[in-house]
Amino acid sequence: MADRFDCIIVGAGPAGCAAAYKLASDGMSVIVFERGEYPGSKNMSGGILYSTILNKLIPEFWKEAPVERHVTRRRYSMLSKDSEAALDVNINAFSEPPYNNSFTVLRAKFDRWFAKKAEDAGALIVTEAVVDGFITDNEKITGVKVRMEGGEVLAGAVILADGANSLLSEKAGLREKPAAKEMILGVKEIISLPKEVIEDRFSLEGGQGAALEFFGQCLGGFAGQGFIYTNADCLSVGIGCPISVLQENGLKPAGLIEAFKKHPSVRNLLRGGRIEEYGAHMIPEGGFSAMPELTKDGLILCGDAGGLVNPSLYKEGSNLAMASGVFAAETVIEAKKRGDFSKAALDAYVEKLENSFVLKDMKRFKDAPEILRKAPELFKEYPEELLELLRLHFTVSEASKDEVHGELRRSFKGKVPAWRLLKNLWKLRRIIS
Amino acid sequence: MIWVLGELRGSSIAPSTFEALYAGRILSKGLKTGLNLVFVGHDIKIQPEAILKKADKIYLLEHELLNVYTSSACGAAVERFLADKDAAAIITPASLFGRDAAPALAVPLDMACIANVSSLDARDGIILVKRPLYGGKIIETLSLKGRAVISVMPRAFKAAEDMDYDGEIISVDASLGETDCPVSVKETVKEGGARDITEADILVSGGRGMENAENFSLLKELADALGGQVAASRAAVDAGWAPPSIQVGQTGRTVAPKLYVACAISGAPQHLAGIRGAKYVIAINKDPDAPICKEADLCMTGNVFEIIPALIKEIKAAALR
Amino acid sequence: MDIIVCIKRIPDTAAKVEIDAGGLEIKKDVPWVMNPYDEFAVEEALRIKEKFGGKVTLLHAGAEGGEEVLKKGLAMGADEAVYIKDRSLAALDSMAFAKVLSAVIKTKPFDVILCGRMGMDTASGLLGGALAALLKIPCVPAIKKLTIFPQKTALAAREIEGGMETVQCPLPALFTAHKGLNEPRYPSLSGIMRSKKQEIKYITPASLGIMPDVADLKRTALSYPTSSRKSAILKGDASAQAKEAIKFLRDEVKII
Numbered sequence A: 001m002a003d004r005f006d007c008i009i010v011g012a013g014p015a016g017c018a019a020a021y022k023l024a025s026d027g028m029s030v031i032v033f034e035r036g037e038y039p040g041s042k043n044m045s046g047g048i049l050y051s052t053i054l055n056k057l058i059p060e061f062w063k064e065a066p067v068e069r070h071v072t073r074r075r076y077s078m079l080s081k082d083s084e085a086a087l088d089v090n091i092n093a094f095s096e097p098p099y100n101n102s103f104t105v106l107r108a109k110f111d112r113w114f115a116k117k118a119e120d121a122g123a124l125i126v127t128e129a130v131v132d133g134f135i136t137d138n139e140k141i142t143g144v145k146v147r148m149e150g151g152e153v154l155a156g157a158v159i160l161a162d163g164a165n166s167l168l169s170e171k172a173g174l175r176e177k178p179a180a181k182e183m184i185l186g187v188k189e190i191i192s193l194p195k196e197v198i199e200d201r202f203s204l205e206g207g208q209g210a211a212l213e214f215f216g217q218c219l220g221g222f223a224g225q226g227f228i229y230t231n232a233d234c235l236s237v238g239i240g241c242p243i244s245v246l247q248e249n250g251l252k253p254a255g256l257i258e259a260f261k262k263h264p265s266v267r268n269l270l271r272g273g274r275i276e277e278y279g280a281h282m283i284p285e286g287g288f289s290a291m292p293e294l295t296k297d298g299l300i301l302c303g304d305a306g307g308l309v310n311p312s313l314y315k316e317g318s319n320l321a322m323a324s325g326v327f328a329a330e331t332v333i334e335a336k337k338r339g340d341f342s343k344a345a346l347d348a349y350v351e352k353l354e355n356s357f358v359l360k361d362m363k364r365f366k367d368a369p370e371i372l373r374k375a376p377e378l379f380k381e382y383p384e385e386l387l388e389l390l391r392l393h394f395t396v397s398e399a400s401k402d403e404v405h406g407e408l409r410r411s412f413k414g415k416v417p418a419w420r421l422l423k424n425l426w427k428l429r430r431i432i433s
Numbered sequence B: 001m002i003w004v005l006g007e008l009r010g011s012s013i014a015p016s017t018f019e020a021l022y023a024g025r026i027l028s029k030g031l032k033t034g035l036n037l038v039f040v041g042h043d044i045k046i047q048p049e050a051i052l053k054k055a056d057k058i059y060l061l062e063h064e065l066l067n068v069y070t071s072s073a074c075g076a077a078v079e080r081f082l083a084d085k086d087a088a089a090i091i092t093p094a095s096l097f098g099r100d101a102a103p104a105l106a107v108p109l110d111m112a113c114i115a116n117v118s119s120l121d122a123r124d125g126i127i128l129v130k131r132p133l134y135g136g137k138i139i140e141t142l143s144l145k146g147r148a149v150i151s152v153m154p155r156a157f158k159a160a161e162d163m164d165y166d167g168e169i170i171s172v173d174a175s176l177g178e179t180d181c182p183v184s185v186k187e188t189v190k191e192g193g194a195r196d197i198t199e200a201d202i203l204v205s206g207g208r209g210m211e212n213a214e215n216f217s218l219l220k221e222l223a224d225a226l227g228g229q230v231a232a233s234r235a236a237v238d239a240g241w242a243p244p245s246i247q248v249g250q251t252g253r254t255v256a257p258k259l260y261v262a263c264a265i266s267g268a269p270q271h272l273a274g275i276r277g278a279k280y281v282i283a284i285n286k287d288p289d290a291p292i293c294k295e296a297d298l299c300m301t302g303n304v305f306e307i308i309p310a311l312i313k314e315i316k317a318a319a320l321r
Numbered sequence C: 001m002d003i004i005v006c007i008k009r010i011p012d013t014a015a016k017v018e019i020d021a022g023g024l025e026i027k028k029d030v031p032w033v034m035n036p037y038d039e040f041a042v043e044e045a046l047r048i049k050e051k052f053g054g055k056v057t058l059l060h061a062g063a064e065g066g067e068e069v070l071k072k073g074l075a076m077g078a079d080e081a082v083y084i085k086d087r088s089l090a091a092l093d094s095m096a097f098a099k100v101l102s103a104v105i106k107t108k109p110f111d112v113i114l115c116g117r118m119g120m121d122t123a124s125g126l127l128g129g130a131l132a133a134l135l136k137i138p139c140v141p142a143i144k145k146l147t148i149f150p151q152k153t154a155l156a157a158r159e160i161e162g163g164m165e166t167v168q169c170p171l172p173a174l175f176t177a178h179k180g181l182n183e184p185r186y187p188s189l190s191g192i193m194r195s196k197k198q199e200i201k202y203i204t205p206a207s208l209g210i211m212p213d214v215a216d217l218k219r220t221a222l223s224y225p226t227s228s229r230k231s232a233i234l235k236g237d238a239s240a241q242a243k244e245a246i247k248f249l250r251d252e253v254k255i256i
């Protein structure tokens, strides 16, 4: 006889842990399967945790959770081949609780902590357990098959929180294999540097942290962006590049991050650091229009598995993952009360998402992926032009200011078709805010 | 008095004994006391000249029941022998023999016990030891007040050379009875030929990228050209291409040769744990980003099946010149 | 048969281990696992029990966090788990642990005690031998094969320098498990679920009337090893690389 739970959760990432914590705190019987050796062992993310949801779930979690730094400094910079123009924002008020709800974290540690919280709340967490498929009854999902001895488990509902590369949502028939253009490959390294060096180099004090985003020519002219986030005594350094771009140009992930790290502006920030870890992971950045159906009889999709990543400049995934986990848990709790786990009942989940920032933001930024795709100039010509203009403007010479400005105007007109620039800028606002 | 428990290999003295003697001498100087050596066995025949100038007294503790080593018999014999003698510390090699004997002595003699020590010092009656923790990722320093049995890591200490000791060899009958050896050896199988890799000066080690057992003969060829021995990673041992006795790493042997050549070995932390003591490391790997390359002095990148033959050719050519 | 298995908790061997700000401890937020050799010990214990019946008891001594490794052993199929928990059990002195464990074992019936060959944290391999000496029972270290006979004797094959030897001894006896002894099982799902309900029995050293004294042996520092490897990378043609390597062997290693 297979064991039976109120809810089975697949995946102990932010989405799965949030759902498990909520369900267990409400007294539901819940089991989580995680394929990693421990929660977090397979997870790598750039590492900014947006925590409005977590702070509601576990108030003042930062007092006990393994957070690295709270983000007070954000820097957006545009790279040309060898130069950089940046907007640097430093807000000291973010050093007060709740720290603007943005923290850098190392997921291997954070996920382990979060899973432990769920466990303490009463959830059963089983690691080194790969879920292979479903147990069904007339198309309705009633349980899962786990790759281990005696691995059949039944439940009222299954929450799939198995991440970007959710094979199970394909098995459940909720989505096709995602198109290459809808997936970004994130490549990340952890580079260690002494704490004092990090604080000096990034102008930080106490537990303050910085998030640096890089645009333009990060990857030698190919579409993609880069980032550097400061942790306590290491940096998260990474890039993101659409899989389609990698495929079309025969690029290797390791080569791309090397290209980024070689840029003079980046190189100088990493100087003296030692690579501790390297990893690559998918990010679903198809946006709203690429989202799969999120429910089915007995099944709910959460987090990355549901394509819930805000494809704007914020690159926000973890908060959406946790929000969707909590909504899924609430939905299962209600479904259990009514004894109805049908799709119609579980669709309350989608409604909750619609009424929250999750789907509102997903909709607002729905065109962002397409806009970026259609404007390859953003990654090469524009940054080159912008920095060329800045170079001309700042070059010290004996030419009069009038002459310089005339030259600037001419050079600008000659290279960038103005209407296209304006159109692109207009569209770009949809990515930025 | 500092006592060194020596290790015998048949009728010769194992090299690890001389390293233990070197360590013993550090303590005897630091604690301003003498240095004695004791061997345990039956009908022990050793060359006196190898040892006479290296310790004050050399005891041969002999008994029929010590013909084949067992920890219980050895422990009982040495413990009874030392019970009425002064012993500030007992040093043993951290070989299978020494690691096994150490606690069997420490418990009845009521001494502390520290295994696998990589450096030693003593002053003001206090012994300072260092030992690697967590596969060599961290070094721990301990201070020890009082008496202890200490086993010393292979090759962490030099071999003791002759000094101005005026040694004396004394044969003693160990007091032992049948009840002292509950463990009896029924059978011994020697693994063909290979010398203990922890004692080799040069090791040529192969990993998963060697592809099969036959290709290990290529490593043998390189080892022969360099005058060394063959070793292996766990992946190669698990695949059955090499015997477990030559596995290097955390679950294998800790080696400290002058030169370690890692062929088609990626350099997993558990493997690196076994080679931290190597003086020089050469890696041969097709992947320049393999972790072993960062832990090597020299990394040759490319196919082992091309690089090793080329290397053998050049070594032979250089030898002729 | 009453079988006792001693298990140790160590940082995952693949994890990065770092020294904390105080300089005398490692950072504790690494993943901790059951010492790999102890998995062989638990597996062997379960096999003996499956053959002869009886009970497998797990023992662990430590300052914190031991529940997880004990639960893993229970999930594999052990019957009972005893945790000797005390703040004083934080040092890595196998002899001190042996004293504490022997005090507990003396209160229990036992035929076979199994330990791991060594802890992957200190690479000491002391505890088994010390425990056997304290209990005055035979010890067979680093075994790769174990056969238990109903008339309470055992035959064990163990690794020795340059080969293997087979030894015989009466029970009760202590064996330390080497790799190759068996293939440890993965816990089954029902095993995992059962283990979550099994209670761990806690004991304090004080209740055994022992005061672990570690005053003689004190940690004074932790440091990182210094590596002076140059990591020069050669590329290109095999014979050109070989020529470079020869230079290195001649000028630096000085063996040619």
Ligand SMILES: Cc1cc2nc3c(=O)[nH]c(=O)nc-3n(C[C@H](O)[C@H](O)[C@H](O)COP(=O)(O)OP(=O)(O)OC[C@H]3O[C@@H](n4cnc5c(N)ncnc54)[C@H](O)[C@@H]3O)c2cc1C
Pocket: A010, A011, A012, A013, A014, A015, A016, A033, A034, A035, A036, A039, A040, A042, A043, A044, A045, A046, A047, A048, A049, A050, A129, A130, A131, A132, A161, A162, A163, A164, A168, A186, A187, A188, A238, A239, A280, A281, A282, A283, A302, A303, A304, A305, A308, A309, A315, A316, A317, A318, A319, A321
């Ligand atoms: C390089 C990079 C940088 C990023 N930067 C940020 C950032 O700065 N801020 C931000 O908010 N978001 C960021 N993200 C996105 C964020 O990481 C994800 O949105 C978030 O982790 C999604 O959480 P999740 O729980 O849905 O999935 P995941 O975190 O991917 O967790 C899924 C879990 O399921 C497990 N699993 C998968 N399949 C199975 C199976 N069959 N059986 C059992 N277990 C299974 C996996 O092992 C994993 O633990 C980044 C992502 C990447 C790759």
Ligand SMILES: Cc1cc2nc3c(=O)[nH]c(=O)nc-3n(C[C@H](O)[C@H](O)[C@H](O)COP(=O)(O)OP(=O)(O)OC[C@H]3O[C@@H](n4cnc5c(N)ncnc54)[C@H](O)[C@@H]3O)c2cc1C
Pocket: B206, B207, B208, B209, B210, B232, B233, B234, B235, B236, B247, B248, B249, B250, B251, B252, B253, B263, B264, B265, B266, B267, B268, B269, B270, B271, B274, B284, B285, B286, B287, B290, B302, B303, B304, B305, C013, C036
């Ligand atoms: C608890 C525990 C203990 C362990 N103890 C040990 C131990 O004692 N010793 C040990 O070694 N391991 C140990 N391991 C295993 C360790 O983690 C690694 O799995 C193992 O070391 C890998 O062996 P490898 O380097 O030979 O194989 P791989 O990691 O597969 O590496 C093969 C390498 O060969 C290269 N290569 C392949 N083909 C070629 C070619 N034709 N030419 C050139 N290069 C090529 C590849 O680039 C790669 O770098 C332990 C693991 C655990 C979990």
Ligand SMILES: Nc1ncnc2c1ncn2[C@@H]1O[C@H](COP(=O)(O)O)[C@@H](O)[C@H]1O
Pocket: C006, C007, C008, C009, C035, C037, C038, C041, C059, C060, C061, C062, C094, C097, C101, C114, C115, C116, C117, C118, C119, C120, C122, C123, C124, C125, C126, C127, C128
């Ligand atoms: N704290 C402990 N609690 C229980 N068993 C232990 C403990 N420490 C060591 N052991 C056992 O003793 C073996 C050898 O450990 P060590 O002497 O630390 O190398 C381990 O493999 C365990 O079986």
